[in-house]
Amino acid sequence: MRKPLLVSLFLLLVLSVAGPAWAQSITVTGRVTGANGAAVPGATVLERGTTNGTPTDNTGRYRIEVPNTATLVFSAIGLTTQQIPVNGRTTVDVQLADSKTDLSEVVVTGSRATEGRSNILTASPVDVISAREIRAFAQTDVSQVLTYAAPSFQSSRQSITDGTDFIDPASLRGLGPDQVLVLVNGKRRHTQSLVNINGSIGRGSVGTDLNTIPTASIKRIEVLRDGAAALYGSDAIAGVINIQLKDDSTGVNSSALYGQTTESDGKTEQVDFNVGIGLNKRGFIDLSGQFLNRGYVNRAFEDTAPLIYLGANGGNYPASANTEDARRQLKAQDDALVATNGFNRKDIRVGQSATRNFGGFLNAGYRLGMGYEVYLSGGASYRTGRGPGFNRLPNQPTQSDPNIFPNGFLPFINTKIYDQSAIVGVRKTFGGFAADLSNTFGRNELGYYVSGSINASLPQGADRINPTDFYAGRLAFLQNTTNLGFSRHFTDLGPLETFNLAFGGEFRYDRFLIGKGEYASYANFGRVASNGSPAVPGAQVFPGYQPQDETNQSRTNVAGYLDLESDITARLLLHLAGRAERYSDFGGNVSGQASARYTLTDALSFRGTVGNGFRAPSLQQRYFVNTSTQFVSGVANQVLTVNNENPIVRNDISNTTQPGFGVEPLKQEKSTNYSAGLTSRIGKSFTLTVDAYQIDIHDRIVLSSQFTTANPTVAAILKGLPVSRVQFFANAVNTRTRGIDIIANERLTLGERSRLLLTAAANFNETKVQSVNSSSSTINNDPTAGTSNLQNTLFDRSQRARLENGNPRSKINLSANYSYGIFGIEARTVRFGEIQIKDADPARSNLDQTFSAKWITDLTLSAQIMKQIGVIVGVNNLFNVYPDKIYVNPRNNPNNFSVDPTLSYSSTLDNSNRGRFLYPANQFGFIGAYYFARVNFTL
Incomplete structure (x- = not known):
């Protein structure tokens, strides 16, 4: 009996797999x-x-x-x-x-309903960026694509900001990089290992490295512009970006791109491919890969330091040159040395870093039979980067070695970024409920390597060979998330038109690691410089992580959710969601959301949302620590970034063993969000959405300003430590963000072979700090008066300006796409609104500057030469627009600017600007006009 049974089972298996064939x-x-x-x-x-x-x-x-x-x-x-x-x-x-009813894209983000809705029929606003839009222009990575396609999203490449040069910080609706949640195929994406600690947008935050996902693998990107912590969990305060991967089952697509700026730098070479393979009508495998080689850009100006070889720190005149005649003679001698040694006064590099990226992604699904479907997606990328720091002049004996670098040196930070991810799951319907069990794994690692540098504390001499290259350590973050969800769509449930029920649970594991660098990258070998001062220890530009910095911390999170959505009537949609989470390291939180959409007429609908959310402090914010060398007005400072668990932060000043700032442990940020809007469809093809919003965030986590040992209280706390400044994370501020999004689309058919698509989109937002929080008696009772008072330093006016005005408060996108037969032309112009930079010291408010709004225009021409080959040529920033240059007084004519070498707006300016770094306003970068050509192949 067993043999016939085995034969029957075998035949059943064959029929289930091969039957359709x-x-x-x-x-x-x-x-x-x-x-x-x-x-x-x-x-x-x-x-x-x-x-x-x-x-x-x-x-x-x-x-x-x-x-x-x-x-x-x-x-x-x-x-x-x-x-x-x-x-x-x-x-x-x-x-x-x-x-008449389905002009717009169908989206799934923002709802757990089993059926998607058009993005103008949803209760919350959702932008859709299609694969065609992703490839229409020269942007080669996801963060830059979104910056120019979605007005509420903003990201710009940074310069001379250590690791932030290689992982772009991004924001949605003017909030921080860590307040937007990224999904891939609806599953949570892991965050980056890097903490942004320098003077860039997103300072103190930990975002998601969007550029590890090849653009060739993306089917579309859905941007949910609404608080969604109740739906998806922590981090979704500003909204959600859901990247949907391609699921093609046939065809091969590839492309090759080359471009460069009009200054003949920033060369970009990109090759990518996408292959869709059908699996016997039961599934698919979709493979994508990308190689990207991006050259550096340099927009530095000449160094205005008076003295290169004979000066004091920062190239200034020494105190001994106290007469005009003495200064004139010293200047002449120094100029002669500059000429003899061929010193190039363009001695730093300002602009985007050089990177090289290899990446691949897979997306697959297969129906096993008996109602089971398995799916798999995942990817891996390896990215190297090379970016400069600030140069060291030959007259800086505490930081240089004249035997190796007689003319000073420009050190470089080199990075290796590894990123891996995998999603595996199975779906099946049980008793009318669609069940989905999945596991999502992600890991991001950033390794630091310093080149063209020295450890100045090493003994020097002509007979010594000191290292100039160092391994400075690594950061790594790992996340594993297991989900089980159920959903069911009811169509016959009393008076309700439809009813969708979804519920489920999640278990997440996070781990953060800091690995030390090699000994010479951080050690202090005790050399005393020729001027009698101790030489700076560690590799110049980026001292390695030390043994006491090493960290290996983890936590778990358990969550459950309930999601209800119903078309109460044909005109009224109601959506309710709730979520409870508990973290192993700081406790739990409950969030909820209610959304509604009401159709007044066929042409006009209203929608709105009210909810609360939260964001748990990241492990990186809780446990990150390092010591770095930063320049303030030309003077090197050892800056300690200490984690919130350290006694320096947690103990009170009265602690006799280890005094501290008395700051409370980090806790979750809590938010309340409101939105209201309208959607309209007029005629067959015109659509309009307008959505206003308010987001209140309490106990927002920020990286404090730098406390200096010039303050006696700080000196008492840092006694015995070889640092002059300290900064740390704290729930320091409460903020309110208000804004409005407007999007209009029109699609016109102008003839049998011609079409015109017009889009106008805009975001206007304003973030205000409502109050600064401090429960620390040390900070509140500091007796020091003036700007050095600890309460003023916790969150100074330059940090406040970065949070409130560092990103453009408005962005407008106008685009037109016209096609005629095999030809196409696409034009886009984006207005990046003004930003503001302020000095930390209120007494220097005359140095505050507002940088005006700018329009950036892109143009591309395309031709489908044959079915298999298409060509695109174009230019980004057609009119070669740059941000305003920095000048001393905003009331001066910006075309007649002068530079103050003591400016201290941000770390990039603190590091001895000296007339070289004149584009601190980074609304859209500063590379100028960029020309490119792309060839697309389809088989």
Whole structure:
């Protein structure tokens, strides 16, 4: 009996896997046209119930192999979807009518309903960036694509900010990089290991490295512009970015891009590919890969230091040169040395760093039979980077070695970034409930390597060979998330039109690690410089992580959620969500959200949301510590970033063993969000959405300003430590963010072969610090008067300006896409609003400066030469626009600027600006006009 049973089971398995192939396969061809009879290129032709599909070519024709009993599904944006049975036919032509209700993209972000909704029919605002938009211009990474495509999103590349040079900080709706949650295929994406501790946007935050995902792997990006902590958990205060990977089952696509700036730098070489493979009509494998080589950009100006070889710190005149004649003679001698040694006064590099990235991604799904479906996605990337610090002059004996670098040196930080991720899951319907069990793993590691530098504390001499390259240590972050969710869509439930129920749970494990550098990268060998001062220890530009910095910390999180969504009537949509979470290291939180959408007429609807959220302090913010060398007005300072668990932060000043600042442990940020808006559809193709919002954040986590030992209280706390400044994380401020998003689209058919798509989008936002929090008696009772008072230093006016005005308060995007047959032209202009920089010292408020708004215009021309080959040529920043240059007094004419060498606006200016770094306002970068060409191949 057992043998027939085994044979039966074997035959059942064969039938379940190969059964569909028994039906006779035929090749079906045809043409897809629109309501006016014009060809519809790029329409999707799909075998219903499978992933077997193909797009139409530029004449609207297609070719697909299907069983003779198949049903074909024809769809295109702006046109009504049709389903047509083949019934053995080998030719099927179809004419799609204009859609009155489905012009916009269907989205799944922001709801756990089993069926997606058009993005103008959702209760919360969602932007959709398609694969076509991603590849239309020269942006080669995700953060830059979103910056120019989504007005509420902002990211710009940083310069001379250590690791932040290589991982771009990004914000949504003017909030921090760590207040937006990133998903891939609806699953939580791990964050980066890097903590932004220098003077950049997002200072003190830990974001997500979006640029580890190849653009070739992306089907679309959905940007939910609403607080969603109740739906997705911690970090979703500002909103959610959901990256949907391609799920093609047929075809090969690849592209090659080359571009450079008009200054002949910033060269970019990119090659990518995407391959879709069908699996016997039951599934697919989609593979993508990318190689990107991006050259550096240098927009430094000449060093205005009076003395290069004979000066004091920062190239200033020594105190001994106290007469005009003495200064004139010293200047002449120094100029002669500059000429003799060929010293280049463009002695630093200001602009984007050089990087090289290798990355790949996989997305796959397969139906096993008996209702089970398994899915898998994951990727890996390896990125190297090279970015400069500030140079060391030959007249800085505490930081240089004249035997090795007689003319000073420009040190470099080199990075190696490894990123791996994997999502594996299974879906099945049980008793009408769709069940989804998944596990998501992610890891990000950043290794630091310093080159062209020295440890100045090493003994020096002509007979010594001291190292100039150092391994400075590494950061690593690992996250593993297990989810189990259930959902069910009801259509016959009393008076309700529809009802969707979703619930589930999540378990997450996080781990953060700091690994020490090699001994010479951080050690103090005790040399005393020629001026009698101790030489600075550690590798110049980036001292290595020390043994006492090493960290290996972890935590767990358990969460449960409930999600209810119903079309109460044909006009009223109501959505309720709740989530409870508990962290092993600081406790729990409950958040909730209520959203509604009401259709007043066919052309006008209103929507709104109210909810509360939270963001747990990241492990990086809790446990990060390091010592770095930073320049303030040309003077080197050893700056200690100490974690919140350290006695220096937690103990009170009265502690006789180890006095401290008396700051409380980090706790979660709590937020309350409100939004209200309208959506409108006029005619067949015009859509408009307007959404206003307010986000209040209490106990917002920030990195404090730097406390200096010039303050006696600080000196008492730091006694015995070889540092002159200290900073730490604290729940220091309460903020309120208000804004409005406006998006309008129009699609016009101008003739049989021509179409025009117009888009206008804008974001206006304002963040205000409502209050500064401090429960520390040490800080509150510090007797020191003036600007050095600890209460003023905890969150000084320059940090406040960075939070309130560091990102543009407005951004406007106008774009037009016109196609005629095989040709296309796309124009886009983006207005980046003004930003403001303030000095930390209120007495120097005359140095505050507002940097004006700028328009950046991009233009591309495209031609589909043949079905397999397309060409795009274009220019970004067509009119070669740069930010305003820095000048002393905002009331001066910005075209007649002068530079104050003692400016201390941010770390990039603190590091002895000396007229070299004149673009501190980084609204959109400062690389100027950029030309490129791309060739697309399709097989």
